[in-house]
Amino acid sequence: MKNERQLIMLPGPTNVPDRVMRAMLKPIINHRGPEFETLYDNIIRNLKHVLQTKNEAFVLTTSGTGSIECAISNVISSGDKVVVPVFGVFSEKLGAQVSRRGAKVIQIPEEWSSAPTAEQIEQVIERERNVKAIALVYNETSTGATLRDLPKIGEITEENNVLLIVDAISILGGDKLLVDDWNIDLCVAGSQKCLACPPGAAVISVSDNAWEAARKTSNRPYYLDLIRNRELGARKATPSTPSLPLFYALDEALGIIRDEGLRNRFKRHATCAKAFYNGFTALKAKPYPKKDVRSNTVIVVDVPTRVNSDKFRQIMRERYKVIIAPGMGRLSEFTLRIGCMGIISEAETLTTISAFANALADLDFPVDFGAGIEAARKIFHS
């Protein structure tokens, strides 16, 4: 097993604590029995805490994309007008997904190294009439930009009676996200990112306004029907057979998050992100996003000049056992993406930067190891 000791620094799936992996080995149980009810109860209580919401929340047996489909298809009908800010591959996909639903998509295009502002969104909502919803990616996994104006956008959507649908897939559990305070109507995320679970499940929260919209949506899907989730959820059950291993894993992972505390967890992610940005900058791998939107959970940097991205990642993987991701879309050759998620700590951060520096040296890139490591290290020891 040549991959046994690899460090997974992808922006998801990410490294999973042994406790969480082993939880998947808990016994197969009846998903309509009392043991499952207890499990369900625990998960939902802790999930609501992580989402900082009193809204109802559910776990879906889908990937993150499935949870987006769930959000959209329960409240958006054919012909509805939906605003989608586009600033990377995943927000483009989100637009395509909303469009597939038959909605009229109003795109707000933005430079990929940036993120739209609340002002831009307010203008579009005021200019267009009868906007049903705004669907946005909180953290663009393709560019490493976080839409920091989200709280202000929540104020705008509330004032304008517009539904706010948030894809928080690569950020929930890794950075601040207040579903209730920010008026998020539908918030979705995957298991395999900052929650530090294996992939295979996703989560969603649903506000009163979203329930009202769902009741009026006539061609809701069956498998991802939120109203069926609500009916069964009242009995601490799921409409279809749940992914038991992922429910066990999520239960364990959410317990770990509760033990650590959200504030500590977010601070840990932010500190590691800062170390990454400093370290990579010192190694002449410039952070791709503008400073004010840089993500604390997905680090995207330019490929250093004249370095071949594929070859570089291959060396990192094969010689230094650190797995990072290539760029996406039109950035594929020009950027590298590093996950700063879940269990991330000083150890993984410095190992990654060290492997990064070594791989650069192997490609005869003029690199100052000491400067790179020290720039990162001092963040943890100041």
Next chain:
Amino acid sequence: MKNERQLIMLPGPTNVPDRVMRAMLKPIINHRGPEFETLYDNIIRNLKHVLQTKNEAFVLTTSGTGSIECAISNVISSGDKVVVPVFGVFSEKLGAQVSRRGAKVIQIPEEWSSAPTAEQIEQVIERERNVKAIALVYNETSTGATLRDLPKIGEITEENNVLLIVDAISILGGDKLLVDDWNIDLCVAGSQKCLACPPGAAVISVSDNAWEAARKTSNRPYYLDLIRNRELGARKATPSTPSLPLFYALDEALGIIRDEGLRNRFKRHATCAKAFYNGFTALKAKPYPKKDVRSNTVIVVDVPTRVNSDKFRQIMRERYKVIIAPGMGRLSEFTLRIGCMGIISEAETLTTISAFANALADLDFPVDFGAGIEAARKIFHS
């Protein structure tokens, strides 16, 4: 952990071999990397063998219901005429799911203890014009009836240019199913039944006719889009992040099936089913379905006279550590359901019948232990 040594005799999820459980602990890998491609390749090759098909096949990160949604929503458009034979809870659900898609559902109602015949279906297809598809449940998990005329139905649908969509959720891997020979256009199944995997993934095969239909379906879903699965599948990848633990488990489980051989596996299920029917009959728990449609994978029996079903199952669970399922829908109080799936062997069969007999005795039901056990046992020793 009071449930550590329970025997899970539910009609799914079912007992999972340790090898398959432990496979979920394999390392988290990049789902866009070379290791995943190898895993994907193995799974699909073995899956096609289990489905006995040369059609393309995919693994979906959904429950079984999600795979039905996938089949329906890729080839059925609003207004299409779809025939659905209804002979239990799951075929009712299937009808509801097709109807939710906006199709015109032509139900063929049948007694719940029976299954529709090919003749009935042929009559309806000839009477109705422009039937787009027939969607049917091969094995009714709620009644324990198998639609044994499926091969003949495949001839009829082929002659009439009607798509054949088969829910094989509770039977794939446990009884005969020949996707190509029987002209099945879309065949779906869940991981947690006769494949003896944990729940959390589902499978689907897609014929040339189904692909042609999919291309003409304008409002296909996004998450469950088969064409996206095909595009990514050509690169040995999935459109969205796959449930890695379930992919590992499925890989291991399919390997076990290949090692055993389909013929041996089906014979084992059939033998255990026969032992169950004989044993329960001797214990005065009459098999619910008519003799010619009795399933080899889901055993449904009448609750013996004056026995309280809930109390009975509670005793089986708490005193004898054998978990069986209650009846469903209007049969809920009157039947009991036992899974005969996956790892099922003489050991689990006799343990279950013994626990069943003991629980009856505990409720002062006049029971002849010896007759019950012997009726089952002799099937294995003749």
